[in-house]
Amino acid sequence: MMATSHSRLPEEVSSYLADHQSRSVERLLDLTRIASVSADPESGPAMERCSRKLAEQMQALGLSDVRIVSTSGHPVVEGRTPPRPGLPTYMAYAHYDVQPPDPLEGWETPPFEPTRVGDELRGRGISDDKAHVEMHLAAVEAYLATLGATPVNIRFVFEGEEEISSRHFPEWLDQTDWLDELAGCIVSDGTFLGRRQPSLSTGVRGLLYVELNIRTADVDLHSGGYGGAVPNAAQALTTILSALKGEDGRIRIPGFYDDVVDEPIFRSTLASAPWSETEWLDGAHLAAATPVGEEGYSVLERLWLRPSLDINGLWSGYTGDGPKTVIPATAGAKLSCRLVADQDPDRIFDGVERFVLKQAPPWAQVRITKISGSRPARIDPETSLARAARRALASTFGVEPALSREGGSVPVVGMLSSRLKAPLILLSFSPPDDNAHAPNERMPLWNLAGGIGTVANLWWLLGETGREAE
C-alpha cells in the first residue's frame, strides 16, 4: 500500500487528524497551564513540572526513549518514534519554555489559565511555542493509531531555554552523539508570513541583548535640598538612550552597519511578497497607524534585511502613586538589537559599549552588560528537506507557501546549522498577530490544525523515497 501512495497522506491518517482535534487541544491546554517562564529565576519547579508533563504526554503516545536531559539550566525533553531500521531519521525541535506574562494587567484571561475563545486558544506560550510541540505529538498519535508506525524515524528535542537565548543548549549538543546520523532537522518555531499565508523561512535575525546601569550617587537625593546642583541618574540615562538613534531611524553607533550583507536578489522579491502591510499593521495596534523606521527601506526590508535597536525596558527613581521629589541615584535600561547576516553579536556589543560610554556624562558611573546574544542565520530554501516542506505546506493549505524570513531570533538555528551535516528548515505556523511576547497570546485553531496536517504530510513525503524503494 505504501508504495502506491506517493505524496498523498493516507486517508485513515487525515481522517484520524480531523476526528481527534479535541485531544490535541486538551494536551496543549494542559501544557500551557504550567508557567514555564524560563527567564524567571523562581521558575525552577514550574520548569520541572512542565518537562515532566511533556515527557508523560510523549510516553502516553508510545514514543520510545523518552528522557528528561539535565543541563546547567532548564532540561531538554527528548524522545523518538519507535525506531524502524532502514528509514531515515529526522530531528524535530520545539521549545516548552515561554515568555514572562508581564504586563499582567493587559491580559483579558489569566495567562496560565489557557482557554478557548471562539476559534482560538489563549494563554502565555500557547503559540510560542507549545502549539508547535503539540503539532508533532498529534502527528505521532495519528500515525501510530492508524498505520502503527511513522513514515520516517523522528527524534524529538523539546528545549526549555529558547526564550533565554538557548543558553545551555550547547551542553545538550555536546552530549548528543546521533547528530551526524540525521537526514535533516525541522525547527518548529515562528510565524506565517500572513494570517492566511503559509511560508517557509529563509533565515532568522540574530540578537544582542544588553542591560545598562547608571549610578550617580549612593542614595536618592531630595530635590529640595539638591535640585539644580547634583547629577540625576535618570537624566544621564535619557541622554545616552536618546543618542542611539537618529531621526532618520539610523542607529548611530559607529560601525554598526559594517557587516550587514547586501542581498539584492532577495530584496528585489520583497515588493511582490504575498505579505499584507495592512494586516501586519492591524496586528501591531499602533496608536498612530503608520510604520516608522530606517529611511530608504520598506517595512519588510526593515524587518527582514535590516538590523534594529530597541529599548526593552526602563527604570529609575519613584514610580509609585503621587509625587515624590527624589533625584534618582540609579537608573537602568534593557536594550536589544536584532542583527542580520553577517553581524556578530560580540562585535556589535563592543561598538554599543564604546558608544554608550562615550555618551555618558562624566558625573555618571555607567556599566553595560551583555545579557544574551545569538548570531543571525540564513537558510537555503532549495534543499530536498526545504522542498518537501514547501510541498507539504502547499498540499495542506492549498496555497503555495511564500519564502519569508524571521524578524525574530531563533538561536538554535545558528547552533544547529553549524553542527549538522544535513539540511535544516524552520517551519512555523503561528499567525503574525499572535501577541507572542505580549498579553493575550493567541493561537487560532486553523493554524494549529494546519500545522499538524503539514507535519504529518511532511513526514509522509520524507518517507516517500523509502517507500518507493520497497
Next chain:
Amino acid sequence: MMATSHSRLPEEVSSYLADHQSRSVERLLDLTRIASVSADPESGPAMERCSRKLAEQMQALGLSDVRIVSTSGHPVVEGRTPPRPGLPTYMAYAHYDVQPPDPLEGWETPPFEPTRVGDELRGRGISDDKAHVEMHLAAVEAYLATLGATPVNIRFVFEGEEEISSRHFPEWLDQTDWLDELAGCIVSDGTFLGRRQPSLSTGVRGLLYVELNIRTADVDLHSGGYGGAVPNAAQALTTILSALKGEDGRIRIPGFYDDVVDEPIFRSTLASAPWSETEWLDGAHLAAATPVGEEGYSVLERLWLRPSLDINGLWSGYTGDGPKTVIPATAGAKLSCRLVADQDPDRIFDGVERFVLKQAPPWAQVRITKISGSRPARIDPETSLARAARRALASTFGVEPALSREGGSVPVVGMLSSRLKAPLILLSFSPPDDNAHAPNERMPLWNLAGGIGTVANLWWLLGETGREAE
C-alpha cells in the same frame, strides 16, 4: 519672677528639658513607628492611626481643645495650650505625614521600626517632620511641668498632607476662624544651613510636579516581528526628556526663566554664607564628588536663587530579570521643577506642556498631567517674630544664626502668608544630610535637643512684652 527674667529661659525649664530628653525620644519613636505615608493611596488607616496617636500625645501633655479635623484628604490635628487671656497667641505648624520609604532595599534599619543608632535616630519621617512636631510637644511638657503655663498662647496645627503639597490644607484654612487673632506663625519644617550652623529661612522654592505618559500602541510588541518598523514608547520618552535641559544645565523650555526675580543684594551675601560646600557634598554621596548644574552660578545660588528641573522617576517595558524582547507600548516619567519667586506653577506647567508636546514624535500619544504645584515664597527676616527667633537660636546654640533659604518647597508657607496679617517664620532644625526623602532618614539628638531648646526659648522671648507689662 517672670517680670525680672527678661530673655533668659528660667532655670527650672531648661533643667527639665535636659533631664527629660528620653521622654521626647520615646514620644518621637512612637510616632515614627506609624507609616503615615500620605502619598500612598492605601495609607488611610495608618494616617488615621498616626493622627490619633498624636492627639493622644497632645492630650496626655495637658493641651486643650485637641481635635482631629477632617478634610477631603488626611486630617489636621489641632490643639492649644490652656488659654491665658491677655497673652498673645501664636500658631505653630508642623506635619505628621512622611515620604514613601522607597527604595526599601536602601535601608539599613527598617523605615518604620525607628531606632537609635549612636547619637542619632533613624526612621522614615523622623527628621521630616516628626522631630519638629516633638520639639513643640517637649516645650509644652517642660513649661506645664515647671511653671504650670506657657509664656504665650500657642495653637498647634499638625498637618497630614505636607508631602503631597498640602492639597487639602486650604479646606482647613477656610474653616478656621481664629487666624486673624494670631500674633505670628511658626512653621517648623526644614533644615539647618550646615550640620552645626543654625539658620533662619528667608524663603522657600515652589514646586511643579508633573507626570508624563506616552503610548505608541495598545500592546507591547515582540521585537522579532516588529523591531525596526514600529514606534517605541520608551524611545519617545527618552527623546522628550533629553531635550529638557542643555549641556550647560539650562532648562530649555521657552519662557521658563522669564519670571525669575533677580536678587543682587541677597546674592552678594551668599559667597560669605557660613555654608560648607564640602559638608553639603559629603551629604550627597555622589559617585563623582563634584556638583553639576546651571553654568554661571555657584552651588548655593543654584539651590536658593535658581529654579531646577529633575526627572523623579521613569518606567517602561520589561524591568524584571533576564531578557524580554518587547517593544514597550507605554512609558512614563515623573518630573518636577523647583521654582523661585515670582515663577507661577500654572504658567510654568503651560510652558512644560507646550515644550513636551512639541518634542513628541508624531507617532506617540503624549499626555502630561499636573500632579501638584506650590508657589515660591520669600520671608522677611526683620519682623519682630523673626528677630525673636534669631535671638532664641543664638542663645540656644551659642552661635549667630545665618540667613538661609530653603531649596525645598513648603507650600503652606505660601498658603499661610497670603491669609495671615501677622508675620510668619520658617524655623527648622534638621541637618542638611538627614536623607529626608531617601533611605536611612536620620535625626541627630543634638538637633532634636537644640530644636526643643530653641522653641522653649522663643516662646519665652515672645512672652517678654507681656511680662514686662505685668
